[in-house]
Amino acid sequence: MPRSDSRTKPVNRGIPAPSLLLVFIPIILVILGLCVTIPYLETPLPPMAMEAAVGGPFELRDGSGQVVTDRSWPGKFLLIYFGYTHCPSVCPTTLANIGGALDSIGKTADRVQPLFITIDPARDTSKVVAEYAQMFWPRLVGLTGTSSQIAQAAKEYDIYYAPHRDSPTGSDYSMDHTSVVYLVAPDGRIAATIDASRKAPQMAASITSAMNATRSPA
Ligand code: NI
Secondary structure, eight states, X not given: OOHHHHHHSOTTTTSOHXXXXXXXXXXXXXXXXXXXXXXXXXOOOOHHHHHHHSOOOOEEEOTTSOEEETTSSTTOEEEEEEEOTTOSSHHHHHHHHHHHHHHHTGGXXXXXXXXXXXXXXXXXXXXXXXXXXXXXXXXXXXXBOOHHXXXXXXXXXXXXXXXXXXXXXXXXXXXXXXXXXXXXXXXXXXEEEEETTOOHHHHHHHHHHHHHHSOOOO
């Protein structure tokens, strides 16, 4: 039997190569799309994985200058968002949606303490950040601290932030920062990581479903 016969036979003779491409390109596009989209969806990430990666102790100051920590609200879920009061749009939009979400969940919101932690302590004094936070929701607590306290808190919650100057000589600046909302269970574990661009109703649904899924310790 001549060797060339078996070697040159295309294996997939029934399916011409272009058709194969037509099959695989959409599959590859879907996989790429999922890779881009999945990080932005609300978690239900495995608690163990999240515990190791995100969340931890912090020590900051509230509007009256009192020291507060992650243990200052025992038994409550903490809804934590990092941002800054000079933020032109993302922070105020997110805080408005947080306020709307908490309004819409009724008495369930009693079990939630929302916190707005500034990543711009140079401008956001305790009074400034506290008054700003209260504009969005009456019980939204604004927190600041020293640069190192803010850096520590941001590191625990995996928040990147850096000043961004449009001109090298200008004194005005904006802050680049990670925009994500964390729901922290009373035991300190992350109950949900919520896409900060979600509107109030979706945010409310994420908060309540994560709270329902988190069994309080017996
Ligand atoms: Ni912002």
